[in-house]
Amino acid sequence: MSGRVDGPAVSGRVEEPPTPGRLVVVGLGPGPEAQLTGAARAALAGVTDVLGYGPYVARVALAPGQTAHATDNRAEIERARTALALAAGGRAVAMVSGGDPGVFAMAAAVCEAVEHGPEAWRRLEVEMVPGVTAMLAVAARCGAPLGHDFCALSLSDNLKPWETVEARLRAAAGAGFVLALYNPASRARPWQLGRAFAVLGEVLPAETLVIFGRAALRQDERIEVTSLGAADPGRADMATCVIIGSTETRVVPRPGLPPLVYSPRSAGPAR
Amino acid sequence: MSGRVDGPAVSGRVEEPPTPGRLVVVGLGPGPEAQLTGAARAALAGVTDVLGYGPYVARVALAPGQTAHATDNRAEIERARTALALAAGGRAVAMVSGGDPGVFAMAAAVCEAVEHGPEAWRRLEVEMVPGVTAMLAVAARCGAPLGHDFCALSLSDNLKPWETVEARLRAAAGAGFVLALYNPASRARPWQLGRAFAVLGEVLPAETLVIFGRAALRQDERIEVTSLGAADPGRADMATCVIIGSTETRVVPRPGLPPLVYSPRSAGPAR
Structure with a gap:
């Protein structure tokens, strides 16, 4: 570490050491501005660049001087690499995620990119700012369906075999967990x-x-309660x-x- | 419904119809003020009474005219009944909960009290305001350990047999879920x-x-990473x-x- 003495530069332009840069992965919650935490709002205010899937980036009111980078919603690992490369170049980058970044969202992709990326990425400051994830918003809107032990499971078989999904559904439901199905x-x-x-x-x-x-806590919210026998996957x-x-x-009923x-x-008792 | 015509009262004091009262169950998140959502803050500002376990009530900065009701942390159902009775009496009551009220907290107790309480309680406006639950805060502070399918399980056997806890631990871990253990x-x-x-x-x-x-995102936070073989339950x-x-x-490692x-x-693949 080279020390840096603050004070007026006495001659010419002083060459600054390169800023280290940093990445903060911010959970935007279910959607409306009111569902953001103060910490998420502060994190967004303190960056130079905001990066993420287009609709999430669009939720952020950019301050003057901030740059937006909207991406599509696939290739999460590529998006994570882009954000880390920007940070390694000295930028303060916010990667935005709907809900909580640690639940079927960008935080794991960022960790994966750090693990497999250049050594310099392991020296970057990386911070995750939690948010209200979708199942909590849905649960709040209909009572307390997650009031006892529960599981969160992604139905996407893009990144795991479908057989794994089925085995987990059987294990969790059979053991009496409530299930929250993402994707x-x-x-x-x-x-x-x-x-x-x-x-x-x-x-x-x-x-x-x-x-x-659907879209819990948003203007186009639609909460439907039905039974497993009657549920229409459509x-x-x-x-x-x-x-x-x-x-x-x-x-x-009320x-x-x-x-x-x-x-x-x-x-x-256990079944 | 009796209609009510707005306008200046022409003589004497007009008897108001009784206010219906309402209950809002508010998630305070992991602890610091910055982890509250704007919606939680607004909900707290709009009530006449704040009720809950003492340390949670102590986190709320009361506005002039608001009344605090601090309880101990047992008998959740009694606490829910107290809050509903206050609301039924015409008060606007916030029941505060750490983390998210729907995850091993007060929302389920409120629903249970409504179900088994007087008919009038079913006519009360009851709202749940979600928050950042403990596992999301812990996960954020160490990366993304909940990055794939996971379960949330309370280890308390106050309200379920210990055999159920063991069966759920085996089922979830055996199926490849990450586990977040509460209590x-x-x-x-x-x-x-x-x-x-x-x-x-x-x-x-x-x-x-x-x-x-421990105490993720608080001043006395302590995050320790170890292995199952070496973990000290103490x-x-x-x-x-x-x-x-x-x-x-x-x-x-970094x-x-x-x-x-x-x-x-x-x-x-599934095991």
Whole structure:
């Protein structure tokens, strides 16, 4: 480390040592500005560059002098490398993620890129700023369906074999966990949720509660409560988090108000 | 519904119809003010009464005219009933919870109290405001250990049989989920975490990564990364969330910086 004495430069232009640069991975929460934490807001205010999937970058009100870099939503590892390269070049970079960056989002891709990238990337300051992930927003909007033990599972088989998804569905539902399904459907993955419902139907009764939580806490929010036997996989899209109750999950009807769905904190014996 | 015509009262004091009252269950996040969402802050500003476990209530800066009701941390259902009764009496009540109210916290107790309480409670406006739950804060502070499928499990056997806890540990770890353990230890429950490590040791290799995340993002934060074979259950207390990696979870050493722990998004075949 070379020391640096602050004070007026006495002659000519002083060559600054290269700024180390840094990367902060920021969770934007479910969408609306009000769902950001103060720490996320402060992190965004302190960077030179904001990078991420276009719709997430579009949520950030850029300050004068900040540069936006919008990417498509594929090739997460490439996006992570771009952000790290910018940071290694001396920029203060925010990589933005919907929800929480550590849940099926960019934080793991950044770690992976650091592990396999140039040695210099291991010396960069990398910070993750947590946020409200989708399942918490959906749960809040319908009561407390995640009120006892639960699992979060991505239905995408882009990065793991479908057999692994099925084995995990069976194990988790069979052991009495509530399930939060991320990435339930997309144009490229149209059949996975229907197959997941079929697999779960072998383990859980048809009356098990199912919640389609689309765009929770956003203006276009749509929360639907149904049962495993009646659930139409076509109700889910990229913006949906699907919650599958356990056999303990209950619904409380309310006159003139949406029902409350909750999983009681107490649970029965192991099955 | 009786209509109410707005306008100046022409004589004497007009008797107002009773205010309906409402209950909002607010997630305070991991602790520091900066981890609150704007929505949580706004919800707290809009109530007449703030109720909850003492240390959580103490985090809230009360506005003039707001009343605090601090309770102990047991008898969650009694606390929920107290809050609902206040709301039914016409007050605007915030029930505060650390982290997210829907994850091993007050939201489920409120739903349960509504279900089994007087009919009038079903007509109350009840809102849950999500927050950053402990496992997300711990994960953010050490990389992305929850980067693939994971489970959240309470080790408390106050409300479920210990056999259920063991069965769920085996099922989840055996299927390749990362595990986030809430309520790992307390003075009244000193042996549960050691037993959980022993059960997991039957399913997972001794080198599996274990994170003790205590008071993440707070001033007294202590994050320790160790292995299942070496993990000392005595390192956990009430303020700790313990994360158990899967066989895929990896550690990236960094010179002069804490290591990054992450679970890659891609996973191997089902075991």
